[in-house]
Amino acid sequence: MHSKTKKIRFENNSVAEVFSRYPESIREKLLYLRQLILDTASKLEGVGDLEETLKWGEPSYLTPETKSGSTIRIHSVKGSPDEYAIYFNCQTTLVDGFRKKFPTKFRFGGNRSIIFRIKDKVPVKELEDCISAALTYHQKKS
Template sequence: MPHYPLPPAVELCYKNYPERVRGKLLSLRDLILETAGLTEGVGKIEEALKWGQPSFLTPETKSGSTIRIDQTKADNGQYAIYFHCQTNLVDRFRELYPQEMTYGGNRSIIFDQDDEVPTAALQHCIAMALTYHLNK
């Protein structure tokens, strides 16, 4: 897998996470960037901080909805991938993968640090978010 350099502000953000969650978030980052590279119509991903969270945008093609990742509010070893709450993305994910993942309302997929991440299902969800505006 290619190496994607981190923007300095985003790199600092990752360094501030507890070690047990940092690795999980960096794995999510890798999966998002890998999925973007494999998904037609997405184009170059821009990484930035939005609401203090590592975020992934598609400014070149405007194909997708912003994806954010973060630990959950409580320092309990949980982390999440967040989607825009005014989309129907999480509802669609829940229909497609009702048992494979845990959902936080209409805005996130939540993982425990010890969870086995269902990579194929999550990659499909990420691709749907990155192409949201193409497929509305």
Template sequence: MAASAPAVEAVFNAYPKPVKARLLALRRLIFDTAKTTKGVGALEETLKWGQPSYLTAETKSGSTIRIDQVKAEAGQYAVYFHCQTNLVETFRELYPELRYEGNRAILLGAEDKVPEAELRHCVALALTYHLGKRKNGAK
């Protein structure tokens, strides 16, 4: 995993401890999933809207993923996806047991067991979102 930019590190360091630990684990999961998902390539870690964000800058294969604490709810954090995609709609169909915020996020609790397999699949779908569209458009 590439070293973070100082601005990204500063955001992680500002999180409350339990949420920070979960977000750092989520960050590792995103990088690991990118590494093991065909067609994704290297991820770029940056800040978008003040949130740690992960872009497939090298291959343009996916939709940006952002992670952050949920400001309105202590001990909650989320994985955010572009709301103009059908990603969260797809995740709802695949994993109705997860908690969602509209068409833009999967909500998680710092005290809850992490649904790792489900999150890996959702992250992989987001990181390859444009690959699927290109393939479908080429038919």
């Protein structure tokens, strides 16, 4: 069976509704990022359960149980129908750190996002590293 036929479970109907409104090509990519975020969080010590909600109308992932991390959002790139991004809090040093660690692996949007084109192959290991850093951001600060 194709993974596309797999039923995606959403705890939050508002989040499911937002995903349903994305064009199929972007939705597929964002669902992949969503799964990567959820899988990465499940492997990390001290992160706890993620909350999937909407922030600014965009799917967002928080660590309310442990407050270990900084919010991660995923969304299409406004005005660019073939681009999507993973967004990080611009008040953090996360994207600056990613830029130093992976200068040629990603395209960055200022100090707040990693941008992908639909045709891009996602560097999974490096992106997992970035997601892990965001989900444990506050653990490292204390």
